[in-house]
Amino acid sequence: MPLLLICGPPASGKTQRALEIQKLVKEKLNKESIIINEENLHLIKDDAYKDNTSEKMTRGFLKSNVEKYIQAGQLVIFDSINYIKGYRYELYCLARAAKTTNCQLYLNVPLEICQKNNETRENKFNDNLLIDLYKRMEVPKQKDRWECPYFEVRFQEKTPFEEMIEVLFFAEKTAKDPVATKKEQQNEGNFVHEQEKRVQEILDQILNKQVECIQxxxxxxxxxxxxxxLILKRALSIIELKKLRLEFLNMLRITPVKTLEQTNEAFINFIQAQVERLGQ
Known part of the structure; x- marks a missing residue:
């Protein structure tokens, strides 16, 4: 069923919005929904985000639960910081693979208000950790097609419930996209070959440039x-790059793209997501 991804700084009011949406979905549509967040999975936030290793484990645990419930017959409301662009891309791919709709709700809230909200919470962040996570927030951009449909609200602005529900429940499902995409690809006899060629060109550029850029x-x-x-902290080996290439090409069979230009963008975003997920 549909995926609503809520993202924003710590203590920006995400859970309050999630509960509001869950209530309205039940009252107005008589549909069930599940909220996936740290509290509902019994995670202590200070421990869950205290270092890189803990963060990676937390993101993996949250994502596995999204993947589990997105196959069920209810709206999945993923209520977490979701501050990494590459991580949001992975979640977009989950929705596509599950053949369902998705959208994002981003809470644009000043640091001072987040700190004030955090003081009154039971499961709260250490102030230094909150500030660190706030600064690391990678704000969604509408130019990235996989960040859309995208809704942004500021502190105390009304949640765009009707607009989101239209996208999630009544718009044409993005999962049916690949059917049309495959037809287009069949009309271009060498489309798959050209895709593989584009992917290899990206790999060649990484191999030629990564050492110098890191130095x-x-x-x-x-x-x-x-x-x-693409931002790297270390050089990737040929074996690692070939593995990423194979995983990406396999993913394209499930969630194909319509143009060769989109292949370039999708592959770079895929590599970035995997690099960030593994802490490389």
Whole structure:
């Protein structure tokens, strides 16, 4: 069933919004929903986000629960910080693979208000950790097609319930997209071959540029023919890159893209997501 991804800084009011949406979905649509967050999974936030290892385990645990319930017959409301762009891309891929609709709700709330909200909570963040997570928030951008449909609300603004429900329950399901996509691809006899060629070109550029980019300190690789940027903390081996290539091509069979340009963007975003997930 549909996936509503709520993201925003710690203590920005995400759970309050999630509970509000869950109540309205039941009252107005008579549909069931489940909220997946740290509290409902009995995680202590200070422990769950205290270091990189804990964070990775927390994100993996939350994601596995999203994957589990997205197959069931109810709306999944994923209420967490979800501050990493690559992680949100992985969740988008989950929704696509499950052949269901999805959208994002981003809470744009100042740090001062988050700190004030945090003081009154039982399961709260250490203030230094809260500030650190706040600064690391990678704000969703509408130019990234997989971040859309996307709704942004500021502190005390009304939740756009009707608009989100229209997208999640009454819009044409994005999962049916691949059917049309496959038809287009069949009309282009060499589309799959060209996709594999594009993917290999991206790998070649990474191999040629990554060492130099990391040595000069920023680890940022820009690619010809795309606006996407890949940020690496260490060089990836040929074996690692070939494995990523194979995983991505397998993923394309489940969630194909319509154009070769989208292949470039999707592959770079896929690599970034895997690198961030593994803490590399």
């Amino acid at each position: 000069i300190g920023n680890g940022s690789i820009k690619f010809q023919g795309t606006k996407s940027t």
